[in-house]
Amino acid sequence: MEHTIAPAGAERTAPARVPYRPLFFAALLLLAALAGLCGWLAAQRQTLLSRAGELDRQAGRLEERLEEQEALAARREEALAQAEDQLAQARAELDAAQDTIALLEEYSLAAPDGAVPEYTALCPDLYAPAWEGEAVTGGKVCCLTFDDGPSANTGRVLDILDRYGVKATFFVVGKTGEADQARMREIVNRGHAIGIHSWSHDYQKIYASVDAFLEEFDQLYRWIYEVTGVYPSVYRFPGGSINGYDRGVYQEIVAEMARRGFSYYDWNASAQDATVRPRPARDIAADCLKGVGKDLVVVLAHDSAARGTTVDALPAVIEGYQAAGYTFSPLHPGVEQVTFGYPKPR
Ligand code: ZN
Numbered sequence: 001m002e003h004t005i006a007p008a009g010a011e012r013t014a015p016a017r018v019p020y021r022p023l024f025f026a027a028l029l030l031l032a033a034l035a036g037l038c039g040w041l042a043a044q045r046q047t048l049l050s051r052a053g054e055l056d057r058q059a060g061r062l063e064e065r066l067e068e069q070e071a072l073a074a075r076r077e078e079a080l081a082q083a084e085d086q087l088a089q090a091r092a093e094l095d096a097a098q099d100t101i102a103l104l105e106e107y108s109l110a111a112p113d114g115a116v117p118e119y120t121a122l123c124p125d126l127y128a129p130a131w132e133g134e135a136v137t138g139g140k141v142c143c144l145t146f147d148d149g150p151s152a153n154t155g156r157v158l159d160i161l162d163r164y165g166v167k168a169t170f171f172v173v174g175k176t177g178e179a180d181q182a183r184m185r186e187i188v189n190r191g192h193a194i195g196i197h198s199w200s201h202d203y204q205k206i207y208a209s210v211d212a213f214l215e216e217f218d219q220l221y222r223w224i225y226e227v228t229g230v231y232p233s234v235y236r237f238p239g240g241s242i243n244g245y246d247r248g249v250y251q252e253i254v255a256e257m258a259r260r261g262f263s264y265y266d267w268n269a270s271a272q273d274a275t276v277r278p279r280p281a282r283d284i285a286a287d288c289l290k291g292v293g294k295d296l297v298v299v300l301a302h303d304s305a306a307r308g309t310t311v312d313a314l315p316a317v318i319e320g321y322q323a324a325g326y327t328f329s330p331l332h333p334g335v336e337q338v339t340f341g342y343p344k345p346r
Contacts, residue, residue, distance in 0.1 A: 123218040128233040128261030131333040144168040149303030150183035169331040171236040174199035193330035196235040203245040267300035281312035
C-alpha cells in the first residue's frame with residue numbers, strides 16, 4: 001500500500017515537480033533552438049564572410065582591370081602624341097619637298113614641253129674648273145671685290161692689299177692693252193681671285209638673251225686664261241643679278257651658269273662709288289663699313305681710273321673690318337654665295 005497510497009508529504013511534493021518538466025523541456029528546446037540558431041548564424045556568417053571575400057577578390061580584379069585600362073589609355077595617349085609628332089614632321093618634310101619642287105621648276109632648264117634649251121649646247125668647253133679647296137666657315141669674313149678693272153688704279157689697290165696681307169677679288173672686263181694684261185697677271189700672281197664681269201659691260205647687249213650672255217662670258221673666260229693661266233670660277237652680273245635689264249633672262253642665266261659650275265656673287269655692302277663725281281674717301285669708307293655685324297660681308301667697290309677716292313678709302317675699310325674682328329677672303333666656290341633675293345612666284 002505504500003506504493004499506491006502516497007504519504008501526505010509525497011502528495012504535496014509530487015504535484016510540485018510536474019510544472020518543471022515542461023519547463024525543462026522548453027528550456028532544452030529553447031537551448032536546442034538557440035544552438036540551431038547559433039549554428040545557422042555561424043553558417044550564415046561563414047557564407048557572408050566567404051561572399052565578402054569573393055566580393056573583395058572581385059573588387060581587386062576590377063581594380064586591376066581598371067589599372068590595366070588606365071595604363072592602356074596612357075599608352076594610347078602616348079602613341080597618339082607620337083603619331084601627331086610624326087604627322088607634323090611629315091607635313092614639314094612635305095612642305096620642304098614642295099618648296100624644292102617649286103624651286104626646281106622655277107630654275108628648270110627644261111621648257112614646259114620637256115625640250116632642253118639650245119644654249120646648253122653653246123660654248124661646249126665653258127665649264128668652271130673643279131674646286132678642291134676648303135670651304136670658308138665660321139667667324140666673321142669680309143670679301144672685298146673690285147669691279148670693272150683692270151685700270152690705272154689696280155697697282156695702287158694691289159699695293160695697299162699687300163701692305164695689309166689681304167686677298168681680294170677682281171671682277172674684270174674685256175681689256176686687251178698690254179698694261180691691262182700685265183695688271184691681270186699681277187692680280188693673279190699676288191694671290192687674288194680673278195672673276196668674270198662681262199666683256200663689254202653693255203647691259204643691252206649681254207642681257208638680250210642667254211645666248212648673248214654666254215657668248216660674252218665665254219670670250220672673257222678664255223681671255224683670262226690666255227693672259228693669266230687660270231680659269232675663273234666666280235662671276236658677277238654687271239648691275240647685280242637683279243637689274244633693270246635682265247628680268248626676262250636672269251633665272252635662266254643663273255641656272256645655266258650654275259649647271260656649268262660657276263658661282264655668282266652680289267654684295268651686301270657697297271662703296272657707293274659708281275657716281276658721276278667721286279665721293280670723299282671718308283664717305284666711301286663709311287659705306288663700305290656698313291657690313292660690319294654680318295657674318296659674311298661682300299663689299300662692292302670699283303677698280304677704275306676715275307675712282308681714286310675708292311683707293312684712298314681702302315686702308316680705313318681694311319682697318320675698320322680688322323678692328324671688328326674680321327678676316328679677309330678672296331671669293332671662290334668655298335665661300336657661301338651672297339645674292340640678292342628673288343621674290344617667289346605666287
Ligand atoms: Zn660693273
